[in-house]
Amino acid sequence: MVRHPYRLEPRGKKGILWIRFTTPNGREVFRSSGTVDRDLATEWASKIHAEQYRVARLGEKPRRLWTEAVVAWFEDHKTKRSIKKDQHNLKWLSPYLGHLHLDEINADVLALVSSQRKAEPKNKRRRKDGSTFTDELTSQSTVDKMMALIRSILRDAQRRGWSDSVPTIRIKEADGADDYRWLTQNEAVRLHDELADHLRPPFLFALATGWREQNVLRLRWEQVDLERRVAWIKGRQAKAKKAIGAPLNRNAMDILVQQRAKRVAGNPWVFPSGSEKDSAPYVRASNTGWYAAQRRARVEPLAWHDLRHTWASWHVMAGTSLRSLMELGGWRSYQSVLRYAHLSPEHLAGHAERIEQVARTVGIDRATDQTLSATARC
Structure with missing residues (x-):
């Protein structure tokens, strides 16, 4: 019986085989082989063990794994605002890249990863009988963001001296003015009439203020001053992490007055999910009812965030300057509002x-x- 200097251990529900051994310099190695096939795992383990021996005894440059590059990159970027989305992408990438060395990640591997992500359903929706379905694949924008993350990690590894080169990753640039969806007034009326009663107030408030979905749903009465006709978003709630004060137009005021009339004493939420004192706000407004209303209203598919684009587009077409729009919307840079400039060439x-x-x-x-x-x- 052949005795190997390493052990293979099945882990997890799928029984993926992991390799465990100690290097000549005393460092323990414990890595996933990415397969349940013992012959393939043994071949891979023998290769890894030989590489570690050459590094320890012959002084060769160690080959770094994708997982090592991810850990190093994450340590420097853990305060990034979109780190949770990056973690989601990294979890998705793990079965494809987790067992590879950096020099094994080439154009062919990245093309496979990109095509697999593109072919995935975008959102799973649930029918009344409990089954799930989807009618839309992952957008190119989502794929591009994932590929940009891969490129960032590989470039970081190259700067550390862990790899000699980075495969070319071309990402399609956004088309600027066409990179968003907005509603015409007729579409907004049709969609409003098809929405469920509980979705209409936050829908109208979003169109009146341009606030993002969670800023609308998580609005508390302590953030509203009806006498001064203002409301504000706290710094920790804002995307830019900076507090935003917003003047309320008549449409927004009407919605808040209606919600105050329905308010149950002690409930802090402007848009609660029920009529009880302890009713919390809805987790999301862009739910199955939101998309069903779009189909009934014969409106092209749009995300809840597109209501913010609609608000900005209507403002520009009504003559609001881009500088004023930037302040109203809480954008940090002028570049962010230039996408709406084509709607008002009169200036x-x-x-x-x-x-x-x-x-x-x-x-x-x-x-x-x-x-x-x-x-x-x-």
Whole structure:
């Protein structure tokens, strides 16, 4: 019987085999083989053990694993605002990259990862009988964000000297003005009429303020001052981690007055999920009822966040300056609101008129004079 210097241990519900051994310099190695096939796991374990021996005894440069690069990257980025989304992507990537060395992650591997993510259902919805279904695949934007995360981790590993090169990862740039969806007024009316009663107030409040979904649903009465006609988002609730004060227009005020009339004493939420004192707000507004209402209203699919785009688009078309819109929406940079600029070119009219005289000097006046002369001769 062949005696190996390592052990293979099945772990988890699927019985994935893990390799365990001690290197010549006394360091314990415990890694997943990524397979339940004992022959493949044994072959892989023998290769890993030999590599560790050459590193310890012959002084060769160690080959780093994807998981090591992830741990190092995560340590430097754990305060990132979108770290939870990154963790979700990393968990999804683990079966594909978790057992690979950095030099094994090439263009073919990344193409497979990208295609697999693209083919996945976007959101699973639940029918009344308990079964789930989906009618939409993962968007290219979601895939691109995952690929950008992979690129960031590989580049970080290269800077640490763990890899010699990074495979080319091309990510399609957003199209700017076309990179969002917004409702026309007719679409908004149709969608409102099809929404369930409990979704209509937060829907109208989002259109009136441009607030994000959780900022609307988690709004407390302590954040509202009806006499001053203002409401505010606390710093920890804002995406930019900076408190936002918002003046309330008449539409927003009407919604808040209606909600106050229905308020149960002691309930702190503006949009509670029930009529009891301890009723909490809804976890999400973009639920199955939200998407069902869109189908009944014959509205192209849109996310709840698109109501923020709708609010901004309506503002620009009504003449609100981009600078004012940036302050109202709580954006940190002017670049964020430039996507809406194409909806209101009127503010450039004065600049367009500046070269009128130059154009007339070049030939427009002379062409007009020649036309009038020809007409007179006729």
